Amino acid sequence: MARAARKKLKEAPEKTTRIQEINRRLILDAALDVFSTYGFRGTTIDQIAERAGMSKPNLLYYFPRKQNIYVTLLEETLTEWLAPLAEIDAEGDPIEQLRKYITLKINMSETHPEASRLFANEILHGAPAISDFLTKYLKPLVDEKAGVIRRWVGEGKLAPVDPYHLIFMIWATTQHYADFDVQVRAIMGSQVGRPGFKEQTAQAVLSIILNGIRPRD
Amino acid sequence: MARAARKKLKEAPEKTTRIQEINRRLILDAALDVFSTYGFRGTTIDQIAERAGMSKPNLLYYFPRKQNIYVTLLEETLTEWLAPLAEIDAEGDPIEQLRKYITLKINMSETHPEASRLFANEILHGAPAISDFLTKYLKPLVDEKAGVIRRWVGEGKLAPVDPYHLIFMIWATTQHYADFDVQVRAIMGSQVGRPGFKEQTAQAVLSIILNGIRPRD
DNA sequence: CTGCATTTTGACCAAGTAGTCAAGTTTTTG
DNA sequence: CAAAAACTTGACTACTTGGTCAAAATGCAG
Numbered sequence: 001m002a003r004a005a006r007k008k009l010k011e012a013p014e015k016t017t018r019i020q021e022i023n024r025r026l027i028l029d030a031a032l033d034v035f036s037t038y039g040f041r042g043t044t045i046d047q048i049a050e051r052a053g054m055s056k057p058n059l060l061y062y063f064p065r066k067q068n069i070y071v072t073l074l075e076e077t078l079t080e081w082l083a084p085l086a087e088i089d090a091e092g093d094p095i096e097q098l099r100k101y102i103t104l105k106i107n108m109s110e111t112h113p114e115a116s117r118l119f120a121n122e123i124l125h126g127a128p129a130i131s132d133f134l135t136k137y138l139k140p141l142v143d144e145k146a147g148v149i150r151r152w153v154g155e156g157k158l159a160p161v162d163p164y165h166l167i168f169m170i171w172a173t174t175q176h177y178a179d180f181d182v183q184v185r186a187i188m189g190s191q192v193g194r195p196g197f198k199e200q201t202a203q204a205v206l207s208i209i210l211n212g213i214r215p216r217d
Numbered sequence: 218m219a220r221a222a223r224k225k226l227k228e229a230p231e232k233t234t235r236i237q238e239i240n241r242r243l244i245l246d247a248a249l250d251v252f253s254t255y256g257f258r259g260t261t262i263d264q265i266a267e268r269a270g271m272s273k274p275n276l277l278y279y280f281p282r283k284q285n286i287y288v289t290l291l292e293e294t295l296t297e298w299l300a301p302l303a304e305i306d307a308e309g310d311p312i313e314q315l316r317k318y319i320t321l322k323i324n325m326s327e328t329h330p331e332a333s334r335l336f337a338n339e340i341l342h343g344a345p346a347i348s349d350f351l352t353k354y355l356k357p358l359v360d361e362k363a364g365v366i367r368r369w370v371g372e373g374k375l376a377p378v379d380p381y382h383l384i385f386m387i388w389a390t391t392q393h394y395a396d397f398d399v400q401v402r403a404i405m406g407s408q409v410g411r412p413g414f415k416e417q418t419a420q421a422v423l424s425i426i427l428n429g430i431r432p433r434d
Numbered sequence: 435c436t437g438c439a440t441t442t443t444g445a446c447c448a449a450g451t452a453g454t455c456a457a458g459t460t461t462t463t464g
Numbered sequence: 465c466a467a468a469a470a471c472t473t474g475a476c477t478a479c480t481t482g483g484t485c486a487a488a489a490t491g492c493a494g
Binding site for chain 1: 355388
């Protein structure tokens with residue numbers, strides 16, 4: 001009994017060794033690549049294991065279920081992905097704040113397209129793994145920022161616009177370049193890779209949205 | 218030999234019987250529901266067969282491969298999905314033409330969200346089945362309409378804006394409501410179902426985009 | 435109504451894949 | 465440095481799933 005108690009005590013803090021840390025990272029990085037390309041069902045554990053450079057049983061030693069990897073990955077990236085929204089400052093200049101937000105989002109789409117695709121895929125399939133997150137964490141955050149935008153509109157600092165639809169519009173346009181990359185490339189061809197393409201994109205998106213919401217006389 | 222020739226002749230017109238017509242329709246309708254929800258890999262033939270109300274071997278009698286159903290479905294809906302773009306009239310009033318286009322797209326997102334999700338999923342995963350379509354059919358069409366928009370800009374009828382990014386923006390914002398429906402619902406809750414929601418959405422999107430591209434003094 | 439063509443299906447197979455296990459290897463620790 | 469703990473893996477199992485097949489049922493033309 002004393003032994004059992006000690007064992008339980010030892011397990012509780014769930015200590016992580018150096019090797020665990022390294023391998024979990026390797027697995028999650030590999031999993032992001034594969035899941036974001038093939039989706040949950042389309043991804044096999046073998047694929048992830050191979051990309052992570054370890055055997056399948058070894059991978060399963062760290063994450064006993066495929067689901068575990070997927071959910072861990074989603075949780076890990078979601079907060080980071082939403083960070084820019086939280087940074088919108090109610091006291092700042094509306095147009096400047098939104099310019100900053102849009103710019104940040106376009107940069108994220110460019111630097112972490114896998115994260116964007118991972119979410120897009122999850123939502124597209126009905127968000128089975130993160131519907132809780134959406135209502136418990138995302139909704140309150142969006143509600144708060146929608147309040148800020150509504151206030152700005154009330155003060156005449158922005159044209160009358162529904163704050164929720166504005167936020168959706170920003171998400172849609174910025175993430176489009178990550179999620180629909182293949183389509184963008186099929187249409188714009190070699191331009192996409194060229195230096196300055198991201199700036200051109202940012203310029204176009206900012207120009208339309210900001211002029212679209214600038215207060216009109 | 219004569220018999221073989223006759224047989225070949227008979228196969229060539231690929232006559233479709235009444236039963237074939239009915240069953241192909243049943244299968245494709247069922248497949249659209251399932252594929253658009255679970256994606257290609259996430260869908261099983263059994264699921265489609267069950268929803269179509271027939272046995273799996275029977276379904277395979279009409280479409281020998283899973284791929285066949287999927288590709289047929291994509292081809293069948295793609296043209297229809299792009300039809301509104303083709304209707305943009307170079308001789309019409311720019312703002313009016315774009316208003317009409319955006320409105321049509323929002324309506325389609327509302328009435329055929331499955332079609333939107335089917336494409337979104339396909340593109341998200343790298344468009345393995347329709348990359349040819351994108352370059353051979355979609356690109357020329359977009360190039361043509363981009364030319365029209367560019368001309369409008371040149372004539373001062375629209376604010377200076379990159380036509381390709383404008384088109385992407387319209388696609389992104391309108392399809393967002395179909396593809397990310399779960400997220401929209403998680404955030405806007407009961408509002409989504411309410412009558413008038415579609416109109417409110419259209420109003421918000423039109424207001425921002427049209428004001429964003431209206432020529433400025 | 436009769437015989438041929440079309441349609442339908444139960445039973446089956448082969449491949450792929452999530453997850454197990456016991457036996458080995460390496461790392462940590464007292 | 466020796467024992468314990470942590471880590472690693474080849475071989476395997478159970479199950480899912482795309483697709484086959486032969487035989488039965490149904491539809492239809494003459």
